[in-house]
Amino acid sequence: MLLTNSMRRKLGINLALVVLMLLLFSVSSLLGIVSYRRMVSDLALSITNIPRRDELVATLTSLVKPLQAPIPGPTAPVSSQIDAAKAQYRHFGQVFSDVEERVANFQQQCHNLPESLRPSYPEESSYNSMFLTVKNRLAQLRSEQDFVFDPRLRAEFHHDVIRTVAELTSIAEKLPDPSNRLGERLKEASEDYKFHFRMVMATGLISLALFSLLSYWTWKWIFAPIHRLTVGVDKISSGDYGFRLQVDTTCELSQMGQTFNKMAAKIEQDQRDKEREIAERSKQLVQSERLAGAGFLASGVAHEINNPLTVIMTAASGLDRRLTDDVLSSMSDKDRKRVHDYLQLIQSETERCERITKKLLDFSYGSGDERNLYDVVAVAQEVASMVGHLSKYQDRTVTVNRTEPLHAWVNGPEIKQVVLNLVANGLDACSSGGRVDISIEELVDDVQITIADNGSGMSPEQRQKIFEPFFTTKEIGKGTGLGLSITHRIVADHYGTLEVxxxxxxQGSTFTLRLPKREARSSAA
Known part of the structure; x- marks a missing residue:
């Protein structure tokens, strides 16, 4: 659980391990210094045990000391001479034995020197030669030791001892002193100790600096981005979809930050799309309620008007048939013409009222529900060709951007009526030389038909009411205000959308129509 709670804890543990390694390094370095210092101390204490050349010379010189004891002359009693000779003999023997022992110890100490203090091979050969010479000379003196009792040979023995000591000391003084090497070694060890101590101190300071840098770097490049990412997630969860991370790294955290920003942008866009969709759906719902109310009213009005219109039409037709010239013979030609004109006017206006009521009924009930795959490109081209032959649109242009078939799941005649209404409205909004462009493109699930004109355009208030029943931007008497309402109703029945x-x-107007490509969408709806 310690290593799985959070990434920050994992990185903290890694940092703690680094600190532990640094501490271990420092402790080991300090222990090494302490050990090295102890070695120097032990080396200093061992100076007293190293063989010294001066001590060897003093030991050899001590052989002369017993010979300095006075011996009575020839005039002294013989017993006194013998006693003095015996005392000198014993003293010389003791000193001689001590010299032999010290020389042997000196030789053993030289042999036991460590490698760092041992003399070089030529120096070691000189020492071995000196020890052999000392051994031979001492053996010779021991063989002449009895000359002390002979007054005739005593003086010669004294001279031999002095000469031998002088020879041996001269040889010893020419050899290098091992203690001098120890001093040099001790000086080197002290210098090494000081160097390593300074090196460890410098390493410790560098380690501390590196640790501080590592801490700063870890916070700046790891902990701080993670903290910002956490803050960003909290802001996104609280609804602040416009928040973005400042990505200033080049590692995985940078990729994570960029992915987070993309995710936030996607969420923000989805939120905006949902809000816009909700607004559009609400608007469509209100529009549908209005259309339903208008359709219900239109249905009742159309039924109520149709009956008297039928009576009026029948009566007008009957009068027109019965009012012959014989019946109207009593009238002047002017009056007869006026009667016929009035009857024709009644019939034409009655027919216009019937067409209006038919539109009302179409708006109320709609057409059939037959759906199939229709080529909307062919529909658009047929509409363009049809309006191109109308005399009132001869001075305007209608274009279609493609010829390749593109199918949608629709009711063909109804969609033809929709396209025709939109194109006709666009042409009516254009002046002479105007144009209407029909653009058709395929989307993932829909077919989009865009009908754009360069006509009179619309104000924001007109755009808000353009699909409401009986609202029209045309002059009075030139439009019923039902065309775009019926068009919107047909598109809604196809589970499509129509936007303006x-x-x-x-500045002209653009109508964007989207129709489903597959039956599943309408079924699902």
């Missing part, structure tokens, strides 16, 4: 856009009056 305009930059303002005089």
């Amino acid at each position: 856009a305009s930059d303002g009056p005089g």
Whole structure:
């Protein structure tokens, strides 16, 4: 559990391990210094045990000391001479034995020197030669020791001892002193100790600096980005979808930050799309409620008006048939013409009222529900060709951007009526030389038909009401205000969308129609 709670804890443990390694390094270095210092101390204490050349010379010189004891002359009693000779003999023997022992110890100490203090091979050969010479000379003196009792040979023995000591001391003084080497070695050890001590102190300071740098680097490049990422997640969860991370690294955390920003942008865009969709759905719901109310009213009005219109039409037709010239013979030609004109006017206006009521009924009930795959490109081209032959649109242009078939799951005649209404409205909004462009493109699930004109355009208030029943931007008597309402109703029945856009009056208008490509969408709806 300690290593799985959080990434910060994991990195903290790694940092603690680094600190532990640094501490171990420091402790081991200090222990090494302490050990090295102890070695120097032991080396200093061992100076007293190293063989010294001066001590060897003093030992050899001590052989002369017993010979300095006075011996009575020839005039002295013989017994006194003998006693003095015996005392000198014993003293010389003791000193001689001590010299032999010290020389042997000196030789053993030289042999036991450590490698760092041992003399070089030529120096070691000189020492061995000296020890052999000392051994031979001492053996010779021991063989002449009895000359002390002979007054005739005593003086010669004294001279031999002095000469031998002088020879041996001269040889010893020419050899290098091992103690001098120890002093040099001790000086080197002290210098090494000081150097290593300074090196460990410098290493400790460098380690401390590196640790501080590592701590700063870890916080700046690891902990701080993680903290910012955590803050970002909290802000996103609290609804602040516009928050973005400042990514200033090049490692995995940078990729994580970039991914987070992409995710936040996606969430923000989805949120905006949902809000826009909710607004559009609400608007469509209100529009549908209005259309339903208008359709219900239109249905009742159309039924109520149709009956008297039928009576009026029948009566007008009957009068027109019965009012012959014989019946109207009593009238002047002017009056007869006026009667016929009035009857024709009644019939034409009655027919126009019937067409209006038919539109009302179509708006109320809609057409059939037959759906199939229709080529909307062919529908658009047929509409463009049809309006191109109308005389009132001869001075305007209608274009279609593609010829390749593109199918949608629709009711063909109804969608033809939708496209025709939109194109006709666009042409009516254009002046002479105007144009209407039909653009058709395939989307993932829909077919999008865009009908754009360069006509009179619309204000924001007009765009808000453009799909409401009986609302029209045309002059009075030139439009019923039902065309776009019926068009919107048909598109809604197809589970499609119809949107309008305009930059303002005089800037033209663009209607965007989307229809489903597959039956599943309409079924699912």
